[in-house]
Amino acid sequence: xxxxxxxxxxxxxxxxxxxxxxxxxxxxxxxxxxxxxxxxxxxxxxxxxxxxxxxxxxxxxxxxxxxxxxxxxxxxxxxxxxxxxxxxxxxxxxxxxxxxxxxxxxxxxxxxxxxxxxxxxxxxxxxxxxxxxxxxxxxxxxxxxxxxxxxxxxxxxxxxxxxxxxxxxxxxxxxxxxxxxxxxxxxxxxxxxxxxxxxxxxxxxxxxxxxxxxxxxxxxxxxxxxxxxxxxxxxxxxxxxxxxxxxxxxxxxxxxxxxxxxxxxxxxxxxxxxxxxxxxxxxxxxxxxxxxxxxxxxxxxxxxxxxxxxxxxxxxxxxxxxxxxxxxxxxxxxxxxxxxxxxxxxxxxxxxxxxxxxxxxxxxxxxxxxxxxxxxxxxxxxxxxxxxxxxxxxxxxxxxxxxxxxxxxxxxxxxxxxxxxxxxxxxxxxxxxxxxxxxxxxxxxxxxxxxxxxxxxxxxxxxxxxxxxxxxxxxxxxxxxxxxxxxxxxxxxxxxxxxxxxxxxxxxxxxxxxxxxxxxxxxxxxxxxxxxxxxxxxxxxxxxxxxxxxxxxxxxxxxxxx
Amino acid sequence: xxxxxxxxxxxxxxxxxxxxxxxxxxxxxxxxxxxxxxxxxxxxxxxxxxxxxxxxxxxxxxxxxxxxxxxxxxxxxxxxxxxxxxxxxxxxxxxxxxxxxxxxxxxxxxxxxxxxxxxxxxxxxxxxxxxxxxxxxxxxxxxxxxxxxxxxxxxxxxxxxxxxxxxxxxxxxxxxxxxxxxxxxxxxxxxxxxxxxxxxxxxxxxxxxxxxxxxxxxxxxxxxxxxxxxxxxxxxxxxxxxxxxxxxxxxxxxxxxxxxxxxxxxxxxxxxxxxxxxxxxxxxxxxxxxxxxxxxxxxxxxxxxxxxxxxxxxxxxxxxxxxxxxxx
Numbered sequence: 001x002x003x004x005x006x007x008x009x010x011x012x013x014x015x016x017x018x019x020x021x022x023x024x025x026x027x028x029x030x031x032x033x034x035x036x037x038x039x040x041x042x043x044x045x046x047x048x049x050x051x052x053x054x055x056x057x058x059x060x061x062x063x064x065x066x067x068x069x070x071x072x073x074x075x076x077x078x079x080x081x082x083x084x085x086x087x088x089x090x091x092x093x094x095x096x097x098x099x100x101x102x103x104x105x106x107x108x109x110x111x112x113x114x115x116x117x118x119x120x121x122x123x124x125x126x127x128x129x130x131x132x133x134x135x136x137x138x139x140x141x142x143x144x145x146x147x148x149x150x151x152x153x154x155x156x157x158x159x160x161x162x163x164x165x166x167x168x169x170x171x172x173x174x175x176x177x178x179x180x181x182x183x184x185x186x187x188x189x190x191x192x193x194x195x196x197x198x199x200x201x202x203x204x205x206x207x208x209x210x211x212x213x214x215x216x217x218x219x220x221x222x223x224x225x226x227x228x229x230x231x232x233x234x235x236x237x238x239x240x241x242x243x244x245x246x247x248x249x250x251x252x253x254x255x256x257x258x259x260x261x262x263x264x265x266x267x268x269x270x271x272x273x274x275x276x277x278x279x280x281x282x283x284x285x286x287x288x289x290x291x292x293x294x295x296x297x298x299x300x301x302x303x304x305x306x307x308x309x310x311x312x313x314x315x316x317x318x319x320x321x322x323x324x325x326x327x328x329x330x331x332x333x334x335x336x337x338x339x340x341x342x343x344x345x346x347x348x349x350x351x352x353x354x355x356x357x358x359x360x361x362x363x364x365x366x367x368x369x370x371x372x373x374x375x376x377x378x379x380x381x382x383x384x385x386x387x388x389x390x391x392x393x394x395x396x397x398x399x400x401x402x403x404x405x406x407x408x409x410x411x412x413x414x415x416x417x418x419x420x421x422x423x424x425x426x427x428x429x430x431x432x433x434x435x436x437x438x439x440x441x442x443x444x445x446x447x448x449x450x451x452x453x454x455x456x457x458x459x460x461x462x463x464x465x466x467x468x469x470x471x472x473x474x475x476x477x478x479x480x481x482x483x484x485x486x487x488x489x490x491x492x493x494x495x496x497x498x499x500x501x502x503x504x505x506x507x508x509x510x511x512x513x514x515x516x517x518x519x520x521x522x523x524x525x526x527x528x529x530x531x532x533x534x535x536x537x538x539x540x541x542x543x544x545x546x547x548x549x550x551x552x553x554x555x556x557x558x559x560x561x562x
Numbered sequence: 563x564x565x566x567x568x569x570x571x572x573x574x575x576x577x578x579x580x581x582x583x584x585x586x587x588x589x590x591x592x593x594x595x596x597x598x599x600x601x602x603x604x605x606x607x608x609x610x611x612x613x614x615x616x617x618x619x620x621x622x623x624x625x626x627x628x629x630x631x632x633x634x635x636x637x638x639x640x641x642x643x644x645x646x647x648x649x650x651x652x653x654x655x656x657x658x659x660x661x662x663x664x665x666x667x668x669x670x671x672x673x674x675x676x677x678x679x680x681x682x683x684x685x686x687x688x689x690x691x692x693x694x695x696x697x698x699x700x701x702x703x704x705x706x707x708x709x710x711x712x713x714x715x716x717x718x719x720x721x722x723x724x725x726x727x728x729x730x731x732x733x734x735x736x737x738x739x740x741x742x743x744x745x746x747x748x749x750x751x752x753x754x755x756x757x758x759x760x761x762x763x764x765x766x767x768x769x770x771x772x773x774x775x776x777x778x779x780x781x782x783x784x785x786x787x788x789x790x791x792x793x794x795x796x797x798x799x800x801x802x803x804x805x806x807x808x809x810x811x812x813x814x815x816x817x818x819x820x821x822x823x824x825x826x827x828x829x830x831x832x833x834x835x836x837x838x839x840x841x842x843x844x845x846x847x848x849x850x851x852x853x854x855x856x857x858x859x860x861x862x863x864x865x866x867x868x869x870x871x872x873x874x875x876x877x878x879x880x881x882x883x884x885x886x887x888x889x890x
Contacts (some may be wrong), residue, residue, distance in 0.1 A: 117805075
C-alpha cells in the first residue's frame with residue numbers, strides 16, 4: 001500500500017476570497033491536501049463548507065467574484081511541476097489541462113449536459129479538444145468510451161440527446177465524457193447525490209473499476225459518510241472553508257479527532273438503527289386510513305383525435321392500512337409510484353379506481369366540500385424546502401396562511417399561534433417577519449413542518465422531507481417529526497428512497513416497485529429479513545458506513561420478469 | 563421524422579388559410595356600406611349626383627347586389643384560379659397592383675430582419691456576457707431609447723438630418739428618375755442605396771427588444787451547469803459561449819421570423835407614409851378606407867399567408883435547432 005510516489009496534485013495553503021462591497025470575504029482559509037494516482041480522496045462536509053468551490057479552483061474556474069488570494073496548486077503528472085494558480089484562467093495552458101489532464105463531473109446529470117446537443121457530439125468535442133484525431137476516429141473513440149461506462153447500445157446512444165436518458169445513464173455519459181481523454185485526475189462533485197441508491201451503487205462500482213483500469217487519482221466530493229465508507233482511501237473533512245481533519249479512511253472512521261467529524265459520523269450511525277425515542281402506536285389503535293386496490297393510470301394522448309397511445313400504470317393496485325399514530329414508510333426508486341400514491345391520498349391526483357377510506361369516509365367519492373374538510377386533517381410536506389416556500393412571503397405569512405384561509409384565527413391570536421408553532425419546531429418566534437431566503441435548508445424544512453401542523457392535522461404525508469438536507473440536519477428534522485408525532489398523536493405516510501431514514505422513523509414499511517407494493521411489513525423485519533428479491537436488491541445497494549465491511553456484500557440488481 | 567412534421571404543418575395550412583380568407587372577407591365587409599357608397603359620397607363632394615338607376619346599374623356590374631356568401635364564393639373560386647379580381651378604385655386587375663408592392667415589402671422586411679439580427683445578436687451576447695459593464699450600460703441605454711422612440715418620429719429626424727446636412731432626399735425607395743423605370747441593375751443599386759434608411763427606422767425598436775430578450779435569455783443560460791461542463795472540458799470562453807448557452811438562447815431569434823412580417827405591414831404604415839415608401843401598407847390602408855374590397859382582400863390574404871409561411875419556417879428552424887421541440 002505504501003506510495004512513495006510523488007503526489008500528482010498538491011494543494012498548498014489555498015486561500016480564496018469573494019470580493020464583496022464590504023470587502024474581501026474568504027471562503028477557503030488556507031487549505032492543503034494531496035491527491036495520489038490510483039487513490040480516491042473523499043472531501044466531506046455540509047453544504048457551504050467550500051467543497052465545490054475547491055474543486056472549481058483546482059481547474060482555475062473560480063466563479064466571478066471569487067479570487068485566489070494565496071497558496072498554490074501544483075500539478076505534477078510527469079515529473080514537471082505546473083502551478084495551476086499561476087496560469088491565466090482563460091489561457092490555452094489551463095485549457096489544455098482542463099478536460100485533458102484533470103477532468104470533472106458534476107452533481108446534476110440532468111442539467112450538466114447540453115439539452116440541444118447529442119451525447120456523442122459533446123464527447124467528440126472533448127476528445128478533439130485534446131487529441132489530434134479525425135472526426136470519424138473521435139466518434140469511434142466516443143462509442144468505445146460509452147461502452148466502457150456500460151451504456152447499452154453505445155453506437156446508437158452516441159446520437160441520442162441527454163433528455164432521452166435516465167438520470168443514471170446521463171451520469172454514465174458524463175463520466176464517459178470526463179474519461180474520454182484518459183485524464184490523470186478526476187474530480188467528481190457529488191456525482192451520485194441526485195441518483196437513487198441502486199443507481200448510486202452502480203455508478204460507484206463503475207468509477208472504482210475505471211480507476212483500477214486507468215489508474216487515475218479521484219477527488220470525490222460528497223456529504224454522505226456512507227458513500228465515503230464505500231470508496232475512499234483518504235478522507236478530508238471540511239467545515240466553513242477550513243480542513244478540520246484529514247487522514248486515512250480507517251483512521252477517520254475508527255478514531256475521529258475533530259468534533260465536527262464525530263458529528264458527521266454520529267449522524268450517519270444514528271440512522272443505522274431505529275430511533276430510540278420512537279413512540280410505537282398503541283396495540284389497540286384503530287385504522288385512520290385504509291387504502292384498497294388504488295389505481296392511477298397516466299395516458300399519453302396523441303394526434304388530432306387524442307388517441308391514447310401509451311398508458312403508464314403509475315399506481316397499480318396498491319392496498320394498505322395505517323393505524324392511528326403510526327408511521328408507514330413507502331420506499332422505492334424513482335418512477336416506482338411512491339410519490340403518486342401520496343398525492344392520490346391527498347387527492348392532488350384523481351385515482352382511477354380503488355378505495356381511500358379515511359376515518360370511515362371514502363375520499364375517492366368525496367365532493368369538494370368534504371375534501372376541503374379533510375384537507376385540514378391531511379397535510380403534505382414536500383421534498384424541496386427551497387421550492388415549497390414562497391420567497392415573497394414572510395415566514396409569518398407562510399405559516400399563518402392555512403389558519404387564515406380556513407378562518408381559524410386572526411389578529412393577535414394569529415400571531416400567538418404562529419409564535420407557538422415556531423417554538424414547537426425549534427425556531428425563534430422573533431424571526432417570523434423574515435423571508436425564507438434568510439434561513440438554511442434545515443430551518444426552511446422546519447418552517448414547512450410548522451405550516452403542515454398549523455391546522456393540527458391527524459395525518460401527514462411527507463414526500464422525501466429530508467432528501468434535500470445534509471445528513472446531520474436530516475436526523476434533526478426526523479427527531480422533530482417524531483416529537484410532534486408523540487405529542488399530537490400524528491399518523492405519517494413517509495415517502496423516501498432512503499432505507500436508513502425509513503428505518504429510523506417508520507414503524508412499518510411498504511416497498512414499492514413499478515406501481516405495486518412488493519412487500520409490506522414491520523420495518524425491522526423487512527430490513528433484517530427481506531423476502532422479496534427486489535427488497536433484497538434495494539437493501540444491498542444502501543452504502544454501509546463502515547469501511548471495514550467494504551466488499552463483504554454481494555450487490556445485485558433486481559430485474560422484474562417482463 | 564422531420565419530413566413528417568413539415569408535411570403535417572403544410573397540410574394544416576390549408577384549413578387555416580381557408581379560415582383566414584373567411585375572416586379577411588368578413589373584416590372587409592364589416593364597415594357599413596360598400597365601395598359604391600364611398601364612391602357616391604366622393605362624387606357628392608364634387609356636386610355630382612347619380613340617379614338611383616345608374617347606382618343600381620353600377621351595383622349590379624360590380625356584383626355588389628348579390629348576397630354576401632355568393633360574393634365570397636365567387637371571390638374564392640377566382641382566387642383558386644389565381645385571379646384576384648378587379649380593383650374598383652384603380653380600375654385595374656388587383657394582381658397588377660399588388661405584386662410589385664408585395665415584392666418591395668418582402669424585400670424591405672427581409673432586409674430589416676437581417677439588420678435586426680446582425681445588430682441585436684452580437685450586442686445582446688456582449689451585454690449578457692459583460693453584464694453591468696460600461697458596454698452593457700451603453701447598449702442598454704441605446705436600446706431603451708430605440709424602444710421608446712416612435713418609428714415615424716425617427717423617420718422624420720433622419721429625413722431632416724438627410725435633407726439639412728447632406729442635401730439629399732432620403733424618402734421613398736427609389737430616386738425620381740428610377741421611379742417608373744423598368745427593372746435594371748442600376749435600379750436595383752438605387753434601391754439598395756435607399757433601403758438603409760427605412761431599414762434603420764423600421765428595425766430599431768425590434769432590434770432593441772431583441773437585444774433585451776437575448777440578454778435576458780443568455781443570462782439565464784450562462785449559469786447553467788452545462789456551461790461549467792463545457793468549461794471544464796477545456797473549451798475557450800468564446801467557443802463555449804457560442805456553442806452552448808447562445809445556442810439555447812437563440813430560440814427567440816428564430817421566432818422573430820414569424821412576427822416580423824405582420825409587424826412591418828401593420829405597424830409600419832405610418833412610417834411608410836412618412837417616408838413615402840411604395841410598400842403594401844399605405845396602399846392597403848387606402849383600399850380599406852375606400853372599401854375597395856378585392857384589393858384589400860388580396861393584401862390581407864397575401865400578408866396572412868406570408869405570416870403563416872414565416873411561422874412555418876420559424877417552427878421548422880426551431881425543430882432543427884432544438885431537439886426538445888422535436889420530441890414533444
